[in-house]
Amino acid sequence: MFDIKVIHSVLDQLQEERGIPKEKVLEAIELALATAYKKEFGKKNQVIRSKFDINTGTATFEQVKVVVDESMVIIGEPEETEVETTEDLTAEGNLKVRFDEEHHIMLDVAKRIKKDAKVGDELVFPLESKGDFGRIAAQTAKQVIIQKIREAEKVSVMGEFGAREGEIVTGSVQRIERGNIFIDMGRASGLLPFEEQIPGEHYRQGEKVRMYLTRVEETPRGIFLRLSRSHPKFLSKLFETEVPEIAGGLVEVKAVAREAGSRSKIAVHSTDPHVDPVGSMVGQRGVRVSTVMSELGGEKIDIIEWSPEPEKFIEDALSPAKVLSVKVNIEEASAVVEVAEDQQSLAIGKGGQNVRLAAKLTGFKIDIRAKAGVSSAEAENESAESAE
Numbered sequence: 001m002f003d004i005k006v007i008h009s010v011l012d013q014l015q016e017e018r019g020i021p022k023e024k025v026l027e028a029i030e031l032a033l034a035t036a037y038k039k040e041f042g043k044k045n046q047v048i049r050s051k052f053d054i055n056t057g058t059a060t061f062e063q064v065k066v067v068v069d070e071s072m073v074i075i076g077e078p079e080e081t082e083v084e085t086t087e088d089l090t091a092e093g094n095l096k097v098r099f100d101e102e103h104h105i106m107l108d109v110a111k112r113i114k115k116d117a118k119v120g121d122e123l124v125f126p127l128e129s130k131g132d133f134g135r136i137a138a139q140t141a142k143q144v145i146i147q148k149i150r151e152a153e154k155v156s157v158m159g160e161f162g163a164r165e166g167e168i169v170t171g172s173v174q175r176i177e178r179g180n181i182f183i184d185m186g187r188a189s190g191l192l193p194f195e196e197q198i199p200g201e202h203y204r205q206g207e208k209v210r211m212y213l214t215r216v217e218e219t220p221r222g223i224f225l226r227l228s229r230s231h232p233k234f235l236s237k238l239f240e241t242e243v244p245e246i247a248g249g250l251v252e253v254k255a256v257a258r259e260a261g262s263r264s265k266i267a268v269h270s271t272d273p274h275v276d277p278v279g280s281m282v283g284q285r286g287v288r289v290s291t292v293m294s295e296l297g298g299e300k301i302d303i304i305e306w307s308p309e310p311e312k313f314i315e316d317a318l319s320p321a322k323v324l325s326v327k328v329n330i331e332e333a334s335a336v337v338e339v340a341e342d343q344q345s346l347a348i349g350k351g352g353q354n355v356r357l358a359a360k361l362t363g364f365k366i367d368i369r370a371k372a373g374v375s376s377a378e379a380e381n382e383s384a385e386s387a388e
Helices: 004-018 022-041 107-113 135-162 232-242 277-282 284-295 310-317 341-348 350-362 376-387
Strands: 048-053 058-068 087-089 095-098 104-106 122-127 168-177 180-184 189-192 208-219 222-228 251-259 263-270 300-305 323-329 334-340 365-371
Touching (some): 022 048, 022 135, 058 107, 104 107, 135 222, 168 189, 180 208, 208 232, 232 263, 251 277, 251 350, 263 277, 263 350, 277 284, 277 300, 284 300, 300 310, 310 350, 334 341, 341 350, 341 365
Parallel strands (some): 189 222, 263 300
Antiparallel strands (some): 048 058, 058 122, 087 095, 168 180, 168 208, 180 189, 208 222, 251 263, 323 334
């Protein structure tokens, strides 16, 4: 009936190239054959199933009937005043269905065929095999197969990319529309919105781009991926690929504050007292942090050591500025930071960027105050004298 070699070849190809299991394709074939059979030879309310033998290339067909009793069905033709519907409700609120001999079989009749038959069982009746289907039936079968394969492919793609949500993915630029970039991800399409791009970066059609997969969406047109290059987690994931200590659990990224394309701060902590977390992130001669900065278009990255003590954490977060004192209000999640006069502008940063990033990183609202008449050099001398 069918060319076995061609079928096996198609099944293997769909599984390898699109990740669609052979079982799902066989399911689609069987459903398509049953649909075509019913359209060409069946009756309106018949339930027809098909079984396809992959080894012989032959198909068999059967009609399925559900066993019912008098309490479940309405028997007889509807009266003229009755609403002609296949369903009705009894006084008890149970659903009743109009009896159809093509779809139902009464319990007493079913027991003559199968002694242990009970309500709700399905009885199967073989149908005559037909080899040739009409043009319309064949077209219907083709549409069913295509639809089922699309559904199976959608499940496969969802499984593949769903497992990669929150990871770095690579795709090529397909087209650019109004600043938004559509990405070809192979088996799915992705969108890198304008607001999720790094300011100042420009992309060309066909160019390979690394991005952070923020969300996987199922749409009527297929699986759609939401992508980002400005997300703070994109920065931490890039370090994860460059720093073996993170992958090995020796170094943890505790917090990230980022203004994409300009500057970022990342707080790290070591679970091993013998491992320097900042040194691990920087790498020998700065090779690790340089690789990440290069991927981000030269974005400046401040790496600081995380501390469970808010005062210490805030002080380090304001680096490279030197801090004189930190007073923390835990309840209000705020802090007053005192710095020397010549360190105030450095602590605040250009356009307030340094203190803004420090606040994001620590979770505290930070107020920078300058200590009048004190320079950073004098503060260092005072600190050295008190230490002596």
